[in-house]
Amino acid sequence: MDEALVRSLTPSVLGVLCRRGADFAAAEDAVQDALVEAVRTWPAETPKDPKGWLIKVAWRRFLDATRSDVARRRREDLVDEEPAPGPTPDVDDTLQLYFLCAHPSLTPSSAVALTLRAVGGLTTRQIAQAYLVPEATMAQRISRAKRTVSAVRFDQPGDVATVLRVLYLVFNEGYSGDVDLAAEAIRLTRQLAAAIDHPEVAGLLALMLLHHARRASRTAPDGTLVPLAEQDRSRWDTTLIAEGVAILQTALARDRLGEFQAQAAIAALHADALAAEDTDWVQIVEWYDELLALNDSPVVRLNRAVAVGEADGPQAGLKALAELDADDTLPRYTAVAAYLNERAGNLDKAAALYMDAAQKASNLAEHAHLTRQAARLNDVRRRW
Template sequence: MNESLLRELVPAVIGVLVRRGADFTAAEDAVQEALIRALESWPDDPPRDAKAWLVAAAWRKFLDAARADAARRERELAVKVEPPRGPVPGADDSLWLYFLCTHPSLPPGSAVALTLRAVGGLTTRQIATAYLVPEATMAQRISRAKRRIAGRQLDQPGDLTTVLRVLYLVFNEGYSGAIDLAAEAIRLTRQLAASTDEPEVAGLLALMLLHHARRASRTGPGGRLVPLAEQDRSRWDTTLIAEGVAVLQAALARDRLGEYQAQAAIAALHADAPSTAETDWVQIVEWYDELLHLTGSPVVRLNRAVAVGEADGPQAGLAELSKSDPDLPRYTAVRAYLLERAGDHEQAAALYAAASSAATSVPERDHLTREAARVRKLLRS
């Protein structure tokens, strides 16, 4: 059975139930119940029309729940119709559901969980496993999110910027267990791109594809972090890179530049280079200029300092770094890198060690510890 197909049908099925009168919470619960039934019965008895089967099953679940609740009896009578016979008319409700699940009233973590469940079609257990939290904890998070958006209509305008930010949060979670969140984010972003012609949606899709293309080379044995300069570029997925570049070029041709397009352009230049030394760092700096103009982000300014150091030398990079806030994450590691390139190995070793102590993940901490040891070895040689 194609579980990916099941997940792709979820937004449309929820949309059918909502248009018939179910509120979002009841519709989403009913569809999840129908999905469980599909997973149990389809392997032995697959339906001819998967969408019609899910709509019929979910609608019955909704009516059963309505009958069990005396307070909803009148509403049930108002919305009850016969289950569909034959194909269900197509309607793309994905975009509406994205906007609903990423409502500004929801904290980012809740928006991500609700998007994965309502638009992505994942079960609460799958989402909890992916985020390494108990199923009960994730169920409470999703329930609170649904209560916050209860009663909101699907025809309300949404904030596309928030939708894209949530999708990027999903992508950056990477993967764990049976649910690959990076791949799931790409699938959802493809779905969103099919619902709108906004170039920033294409920009985000291109960015994800270009980053995902390098995934196999980013870690070594035992989860060891492998920096870009040391990655085996023969392991990069050239098919994903080609697709990402094509998507990006089409977006840039619209002449409505946004931050995801600018980030994707930087990723494309890295993907195009045979090595770090052969990278077009001058053009990367120019794209960072665009990105800084669009966002004003301190993190972008920090990353720009690294690019300047590669394009114009470490002293120029250090001069740019002096314009950044020393309290930023990675500031100390960036300064250590630029000082090492400038030949100040003693201070670089000390800063690598300091950055290691402040690292927020085990792979990053171990990588910076190895860098400190490597530079200390240079001092003794």
């Protein structure tokens, strides 16, 4: 069975049921039942009209569920008769589903899970494995999200910025289980870019491609993290880089700069350097200044401090870092302080900060990397 085909048809099938009057939660359950049936029967014989087959099966599952629920008798007039056979309207509901799944009433984690389920076509099990949580926990999360958006009108306009934030959250989850969430996020963003002409959608797609191009070089064979400056750039995917740069250039030419375009411009400058020492840090700082004008957040200022340290020297970087509150809850703050202090020659302080940062690391790979950095500096000090 062509799994990619089934997943690509999911939004359209779900949209048809919603337009016929099914609420989102019931429609999504019916579509999932149809997908299970497809997995069971299609390997033997794939239907000539896969979309029509899924719609027919999903609609019947919805009718069965509705008719068996006495509490929903008020819907009987709506669903009593199955629509007459005929061609399925060629309407793309993907964009509306994106907006619905990224509804502002949902938490980010719920919005991500619902997007992967309803738009991505992933099963609850696959999503649970990707997020390393029990399937029952993910099922509850998705069920709550579906109940939350069930009362939302399907044709209400949505917020593109919210949709993009959800997709970026998916991308940043990377890979775990049997679902590559980074690749899935790129697939969904390509789909969104085909449905809506928006420079920030293009900017996010470019950013994802440019980051994904470096994926193979980010870890050593033993699984340890490899910092950007030490990565083997011959392993970077030049095809993805070229595509990302081309998409970014087209978006920037529209002169409607947004956060994702600015981030993509920074990623493009890193990708353009044949060696770490060739990186145009001065221009990267300028792009961080543009990004700050759009989003003056502590995370942006932290990353800018690193860039300033590379462009103007570690003391300048430490001065930029000092402008931030020493907030231990800010991801990477202590690690950045350790790096800049090492560059400035403050090895005792840097070693202590690396150990402190290791204790705050969000995953084992990062913890191991920071611990090795502290051990390396301690070894240098002992040899002195």
